[in-house]
Each structure stands twice: as structure tokens, then as C-alpha cells.
Amino acid sequence: MTEHVAGNGLLNRRGLLKATGAGLAGGVLMPVMAPVSAAEDWMTTSGAPMDEYGAPSKHARLKRVNIGAHPYGSGAGSSSTPLEKLNGTITPNSLHFERHHSGIPDIDPARHTLTIYGETNKKLQFSYEDLLAYPMETHTYFLECSGNSYSNVIFPEAADKTVGELNGLVSCSEWTGVPLHYLLDEAGLNSNANWIVGEGADAAGLTRSIPMKIATKNVMIALFQNGEPLRPAQGYPMRLFVPGSEGNVSVKWLQNIKVQKTAAYTKDETSKYSDLHVDGKADMFSLEMGVKSLITSPSGKMKLNRKGVYEVSGLAWSGAGGINQVEVSADGGNSWATAALQSEHRNLSLMRFRIPWRWEGQPAVLQSRATDDKGNVQPTRAAALAKYSKSNIYHYNGTQSWQVTQAGVVKNVYA
């Protein structure tokens, strides 16, 4: 027998799956008696030949969403991962979110170098080939734009959008590269080497300051993403990767690391990427991304076409470390049940959560709430908004609520 673990249809996964005899039948889906499929075209004709570099099915209709062009210049803007089309935790490279400040440069690695200089004993310059011979590490990390989920901050009423359109400036990859501390050790840090300043080789020359404590912890010069060399849109041939920090500091097309006594206070960390409070003061260098979660299915603009059991599934992450718990509510936060955590990556990575839910046509509001391994709990929308000035769009990590109507239509709501 299945067991209810919270209001409005949330079920115990273990109970559901261990049920003997009846199995999942009945509530879960309506299996029909049917003959073996008649032969379709694809069984009577030989299929397509192999190609050098594969592509998805035309039936899957996978593409980045919210592709924007910023009024300030060609190629500036962002594009978002269609989280509603994906499952698991890895984001395919072709669907990783993007944020560019002056388009995507096409860099020839043979003409690109990384220079480390400033408050160091030596000035060092590395070619791409040099770095490929260095000791590397491989880790799976999320990356989130500081401005992710801004629609739910700036619009007075909840916009009818998909989860990717609303929250798709977050993605997750297996990153491989050279730990930065090896290179800093080799350059030799002076006693007042308190910050590094990373500069990109794009036309925006994007430049960000990072405290040395973070720079020497787990930052890498990333060379590979999900196995293959970085894509141009992700910084080919090399980028900084700063795990758990706002995406903007993981400087793409990295060409210079200047070691300094103080931060640089560049345009990219003063006019943008600082967080205004109600009292007029602003946080600067507030790099760590907060604990956050999203239900990706069912989610905005989906429709439930039949009554029965659905898997409620989503993603959780925290810039402070790993995810310890994700709770799900089907009644707008009145009662909560603990979801199953299904990812193998536990630190600074996306975590997939899952819980079964029986929908019999009743109205519902689906929400999730993550807790990280430092004890941080994802705030409600109201609490997250109250933290900053109304004009601030950065570091929003409030609850995402999905309303399910009696017709099965799923919509973004503020709850």
C-alpha cells in the first residue's frame, strides 16, 4: 500500500516501489492490453549512416531559451538552459547557459597565452600546450549566474514562463583543469598578495577580483567541460572556474591573472554584480551563491494530461557545499515531505531530487525547499526579496511555486 507523506497527494517512494502484487499498476498509469507494434517505417528501411559529430533527435526540440541581445552591444546578453527538457544533473555542453558581455570570441589557442604577474616573485606565461601537460583535477560543479531567476524579482505579477525561462541561468558540468594554486605556487606569492584579478580576452575585457582565500582553495584553470575541450561560448581555450561562486567571476577566455594587494574595483564588479540593500548600501564581492532548489517537472507551461501518479523532480544546489535535504510541498507550504536525493555528486553540484505525487484533479501549489550541509535553508520568496533593495536582481534564491489547476495546467505563481 502506498503511504501519504504530506498533504495533497505526496507519496512515500519506498512504499510505492516496494508494494507487492499490484506493483505500480492502477494509480501510476493506465497500462493497456495491446499487440506488439506493427512495423513502422524505421523497421523496414535501413537508418541513417554514422556522422563525425552527433546531434539530437529533431523530435526532441532542444534549444536554449530566452536568447537575449543586450542593448549595449552586439552579442551581449544571456541565454538559458531549458531545464524542463532535461533530467539527471549534467547539462549537455550545447545547452549550458551563456552570459556574454561582448559576444563569443573565436580564439586560436596557438595565439593565446595566460600570464600571471603582479605581486609575485616571477612573471609567468603559459601557452595552452603548456597547461595541457600540467597535473589536472576533475570535478562536477554547478555554475549559476548571479542574476538567475530575475523575472520572479522584477515582475509584480508572476510571469507565465517555463522553469528554464525563469530559472535557467544555472547549469552543471564535469570540469577538468589545472588547480590554480599550482600556478600561484610556481609564480611565488608576495606577502601582500591578497587578491587575484582575472581578465578575459573578449572584446569586453571582462575583469573580476577574487580574494586569495577563495583563489587558492578550489579554483581551477578549466580546460575541459563534460570531457571535451571548452566550447568557445564557455571560454575556449581556458577559463577560470570558481566553484560555488556567482558565474561572472569564472572569467572566460582568461588571459591575465594579476596578483594584487587590493581588489581592482572594475566596472564589472561596481556598476554590476554588486547587491543593493534597502538602506542604500551595497554588498561587493558577495560571491557565494545561496542554497536554492527548483521543481523542474511538473513546471511552468506543462499540462498534466491524465490523473494518476507523477514523479515530482527537480534540482537543488548551494554555493556553501553539498545538499543535505530537499523537502517538497503540494499544498503551498502547509505540509512538507522529504524527497529522495539521487545524484552522485555531493559537493557544489546540482542535486536531483524526486518524490512521487498522486494527482486526482485537485488544485495544488508545488514547492521545494533545500537545506545545505552547512545548515542553510532556502528562504521563502518574501524573505529572499526582503533582504535587498527592490532594484537588486542578484542572488535571488527564494522558493519557486508552481500552481496546478483543476484542468492540469501548470503556472508560475507567487506564493
Add this chain to the structure above:
Amino acid sequence: MTEHVAGNGLLNRRGLLKATGAGLAGGVLMPVMAPVSAAEDWMTTSGAPMDEYGAPSKHARLKRVNIGAHPYGSGAGSSSTPLEKLNGTITPNSLHFERHHSGIPDIDPARHTLTIYGETNKKLQFSYEDLLAYPMETHTYFLECSGNSYSNVIFPEAADKTVGELNGLVSCSEWTGVPLHYLLDEAGLNSNANWIVGEGADAAGLTRSIPMKIATKNVMIALFQNGEPLRPAQGYPMRLFVPGSEGNVSVKWLQNIKVQKTAAYTKDETSKYSDLHVDGKADMFSLEMGVKSLITSPSGKMKLNRKGVYEVSGLAWSGAGGINQVEVSADGGNSWATAALQSEHRNLSLMRFRIPWRWEGQPAVLQSRATDDKGNVQPTRAAALAKYSKSNIYHYNGTQSWQVTQAGVVKNVYA
């Protein structure tokens, strides 16, 4: 000070990296004093705009290798992952190896069903949409073709090929899908339900038998690969995924699972994918892939362009479980050092190993040897070959040896 851990230049990674003062300088690479790069085109002109579905850099030249067309029919054959171009453990979907028996079908998921019948209480049929509502799991698994590395079996002299051309019928992905035992429980197994027989919806109608003990352990109906829906070349809209077993039983374009008392003995498991021994007898249903490892860098057709320290890096895996240890030799097996294991995925996944190696122009033969967590040790080439008849090309897991000449040229050798 760096510490030698085996003959011919193998170094202690910890010692190398913890060296104070000098850092990695000197031996590792030759850093040069240089000014900050002069502005290249990509810094003076805005870059390309965003697109819906991204692509790699034209400079990276990523493509599958050994793209073959089988004489028996259009679209039959295999293509291999270019392991020498990759790092980390995940294989991007566009570069996953392929093996097709009658090309790649273009299946409309709305017209595709999965039927479970035979020795069951009920005959069940599932649409793609039905399965998307089921409880899913996410795991990172390797997949290896039973015929991987056949060049090193059939050629009397070692072919001068890349590691991908020689051994690239192995890849690794994060797979998400519905555990098969949920569906079998729902159908209800009769007392003589000893085998499942999976049939694909391709024109070859590829059909394989799997013992129930394996089918109910960790087999899934895979729907997503590295986050996105399966590619057509990998079985869209659904495939069986049988972790640790030869790739051929992970039947793509899965349309039928017939539950039987005995195996089906189809053409796909009798004329092929059975393993002939010297005495004329053959193994059938020898599904588990053996413990194996490969050095991917330096590897075949590469050239070492300077003396100094290189990272020797490669992949290890076992169909029996996880990898416990990988040893590396630089002197053709006379002495061995333990490599660092760098992957987060420990069970039935590719494992990345790494060890620093100082090359001062001396001739060398690089080898790796994996041990899995069941105590299985990868055999030498001679031992692996002695196990089967000379005409058998399946389940070869002997040592891969790379010769490094004094000129720095890296070549496949039999050692």
C-alpha cells in the same frame, strides 16, 4: 623535492605538488618572461551572437574516428570516441561511440511503444509519455562494445593508431531512466520467468537475451543521457541500459521485452557476440566486461615536443564494479607506481587516473594496469590473448603499451 616512485621517471604526485619554493618550475615547463599579450582581433571586435544549440571550437577538431560501413548493409558498422582529445570521465553525447546493425532510425516517440509480455501476469504497453511520469534514477556508467580494441587482437604487428582508433569503443555518460524491475513487478513475473529478451525497433531488429538475475538488478529503461533526451544514435526515444555488460545487450530503440523461460538464441547472440575458445567451445551470454585500463595521454601518434614533466593520464573501468587501483609503468612493466584516482563515480563508471612523469629524452614504454574492487587484475596482452581462440575478437582487456622514442614519438607496441 620530487620523489621517484618507479623506474624511468615516474614521480610522486603529492611530492611534486607540495614542493615548496621552487613550485613546479624548471622540470615541469619552461615559463618565459613576456609582456601581457598584445590585443588580438578577438579583443578589438565584438564576438559572435548566441545560438540555440552550441558547437565546439573549429580549432578543437573534435570528431568520431574509425567511422566504418559494414559490407553487410548500409549504415551498419561502428564509430569510436576520440579518447586522445578528451579529459575527465564524461563523454559528450556527440562523441559517444556507436555501433549500429542497420543504421540510425529516426523514431517519432508519439508512434513508439514499449510492450512487456510473455511469462507475465499481464501484458503491458507503455508510451514515451507514460514512462516520463515514472520514478527514475540517475547513474554514471561506462558502456563498452564487446569488440573494443580488436585491432590489437587481429593485427600481427601493432598498428600505428591513436588510442581512440584502437580502443575508442568505450564511453561514459550520466544515464537517467526507469529501473526495469518496477515495470517487471507491475507486469508480474511467472515462476518460470528466467530471461528477458529485448528487441529494438531498428531495421536490424536487434534482439538480445539477458538473465533475469541481471535484468532485475540495475538495468534501466534509459530515457536521458548526460541530461538530455537520448540521441537517435543512442536509441531515442528509449533503450535498455545494462550496466557493466557488453554494449550490445543495452538494446537501442527498445520496443519489446519478452519474458521467457529460456534464452532466445537470436542471430545477434549466436553468429556474433559469443566468444570462441581454443578447444572449439564458445562462451555465450558472457556479458560482464573485464577490468581494463588505457593511458590516453601520452598516447599513439602524439609527439612530446619538449623535455620535462608530463601528466600521464588515462581511464580504467570494470564490469564487475568499481576500480580500486591503477598502476603505471614507464619501463615496459619492470616497475610500477600507483596513480592518483580522480573520478567521483566509483561504480561501473570510467575512472580517470593521473601520475606525473619526467621525460628527459629517454626511450620508454608506458603501460597501465587496473585492479577492481572484486580483486580482478587486468591481464597482460599475452594472458588476455591466450584465453580465447585466435579468431575471437570479443572481451579483449589486455595491457595497452605505448612506446616513446628518443625523438618523443609515441607509438602503439606489443609489449
